[in-house]
Amino acid sequence: xxxxxxxxxxxxxxxxxxxxxxxxxxxxxxxxxxxxxxxxxxxxxxxxxxxxxxxxxxxxxxxxxxxxxxxxxxxxxxxx
Amino acid sequence: xxxxxxxxxxxxxxxxxxxxxxxxxxxxxxxxxxxxxxxxxxxxxxxxxxxxxxxxxxxxxxxxxxxxxxxxxxxxxxxxxxxxxxxxxxxxxxxxxxxxxxxxxxxxxxxxxxxxxxxxxxxxxxxxxxxxxxxxxxxxxxxxxxxxxxxxxxxxxxxxxxxxxxxxxxxxxxxxxxxxxxxxxxxxxxxxxxxxxxxxxxxxxxxxxxxxxxxxxxxxxxxxxxxxxxxxxxxxxxxxxxxxxxxxxxxxxxxxxxxxxxxxxxxxxxxxxxxxxxxxxxxxxxxxxxxxxxxxxxxxxxxxxxxxxxxxxxxxxxxxxxxxxxxxxxxxxxxxxxxxxxxxxxxxxxxxxxxxxxxxxxxxxxxxxxxxxxxxxxxxxxxxxx
Numbered sequence: 001x002x003x004x005x006x007x008x009x010x011x012x013x014x015x016x017x018x019x020x021x022x023x024x025x026x027x028x029x030x031x032x033x034x035x036x037x038x039x040x041x042x043x044x045x046x047x048x049x050x051x052x053x054x055x056x057x058x059x060x061x062x063x064x065x066x067x068x069x070x071x072x073x074x075x076x077x078x079x080x
Numbered sequence: 081x082x083x084x085x086x087x088x089x090x091x092x093x094x095x096x097x098x099x100x101x102x103x104x105x106x107x108x109x110x111x112x113x114x115x116x117x118x119x120x121x122x123x124x125x126x127x128x129x130x131x132x133x134x135x136x137x138x139x140x141x142x143x144x145x146x147x148x149x150x151x152x153x154x155x156x157x158x159x160x161x162x163x164x165x166x167x168x169x170x171x172x173x174x175x176x177x178x179x180x181x182x183x184x185x186x187x188x189x190x191x192x193x194x195x196x197x198x199x200x201x202x203x204x205x206x207x208x209x210x211x212x213x214x215x216x217x218x219x220x221x222x223x224x225x226x227x228x229x230x231x232x233x234x235x236x237x238x239x240x241x242x243x244x245x246x247x248x249x250x251x252x253x254x255x256x257x258x259x260x261x262x263x264x265x266x267x268x269x270x271x272x273x274x275x276x277x278x279x280x281x282x283x284x285x286x287x288x289x290x291x292x293x294x295x296x297x298x299x300x301x302x303x304x305x306x307x308x309x310x311x312x313x314x315x316x317x318x319x320x321x322x323x324x325x326x327x328x329x330x331x332x333x334x335x336x337x338x339x340x341x342x343x344x345x346x347x348x349x350x351x352x353x354x355x356x357x358x359x360x361x362x363x364x365x366x367x368x369x370x371x372x373x374x375x376x377x378x379x380x381x382x383x384x385x386x387x388x389x390x391x392x393x394x395x396x397x398x399x400x401x402x403x404x405x406x407x408x409x410x411x412x413x414x415x416x417x418x419x420x421x422x423x424x425x426x427x428x429x430x431x432x433x434x435x436x437x438x439x440x441x442x443x444x445x446x447x448x449x450x451x452x453x454x455x456x457x458x459x460x461x462x463x464x465x466x
Contacts (some may be wrong), residue, residue: 019362029247048240
């Protein structure tokens with residue numbers, strides 16, 4: 001299963017949010033953050049389709065970069 | 081299997097990150113470490129960052145980084161995988177499971193299907209999913225069929241399963257839950273008298289959900305330095321520097337090196353949801369045994385969605401090695417940090433990501449698969465750990 005991925009919220013409809021991570025769109029549940037103030041443009045950390053916490057833009061950028069680097073290394077290792 | 085669909089890109093942040101990581105590394109190298117210090121992590125994500133960033137190679141030789149119980153797929157009971165396979169073979173059933181679970185092998189006689197992938201090949205309707213929301217969607221789109229969601233995972237995955245149940249699920253959705261808590265496995269190691277580590281890097285996203293304080297027992301009860309870390313090299317190096325200084329100075333406290341996301345108290349809403357939908361119970365860990373208060377089961381109010389209650393057990397009489405790892409596989413010792421992946425005699429020879437024997441070589445969070453991905457081959461076999 002997936003590890004935590006930072007995403008930015010681009011639209012909110014009830015507990016559902018349309019989120020993006022570097023151009024990739026996903027529907028994400030905000031059910032676990034229903035007691036937080038969440039707004040469009042906020043960054044959240046997403047686990048298996050559920051936002052588990054808010055995060056800063058800086059932390060999101062650092063993590064995206066790490067994910068990129070690891071994906072490249074793994075692709076090289078598995079020849080995929 | 082691939083969680084990150086975007087291509088390799090560089091952001092403006094990379095320069096800053098490198099400077100921070102190198103500064104922390106130089107601070108660690110300045111520490112007067114007179115003897116070996118063993119630091120355990122208990123998160124597949126941490127192990128992945130450590131291995132793929134090559135941190136072991138650049139840290140002083142006296143610092144040992146040990147991958148511990150950080151892979152929920154690896155410890156998911158063999159009986160549960162077998163049950164999921166039997167349910168998938170029932171007429172009309174759709175079995176949804178996280179993709180990692182599909183290749184986990186069970187112990188069956190030669191010639192019989194030994195994984196969800198193989199029962200799928202034999203005609204069963206097995207669907208890999210990446211979110212509980214997909215299981216709900218499959219059930220909605222197939223009202224005439226029974227949909228079983230086989231949900232293995234630690235707190236970060238099990239809390240979303242609780243949220244899914246509370247948000248409301250169709251009558252034809254059943255959950256085969258193999259959720260586990262992380263801290264009881266660490267408590268078991270510490271209580272054993274031979275934990276095998278001198279300091280702990282606590283899991284960042286488990287602490288995000290469950291709260292920083294859940295890990296205080298490591299410091300307060302056992303006197304072991306601990307720090308919660310995030311997943312970037314600077315955050316991991318900050319946590320390593322913290323526990324090493326604690327170790328040297330004898331001033332132990334629970335540090336938070338992922339303060340952007342990990343808060344005191346964690347995600348209180350998620351914890352309430354876990355309590356409303358699930359109960360904590362003693363639970364089996366594959367190849368390890370029963371660990372007290374380490375598993376989740378569905379609360380009585382969700383009984384009609386509990387696959388264990390609605391379908392019963394599916395154990396075949398006379399099946400051999402029930403609950404165990406495959407023959408010759410050292411995954412249980414690898415999970416507990418007693419052996420490094422490349423100390424298993426199957427690693428890289430009989431067991432590779434293309435033809436995995438043990439679950440640690442199957443899962444993206446398994447130490448064996450991570451080490452293989454980061455280039456540790458069987459030829460690099462190290463001397464046995466002391």
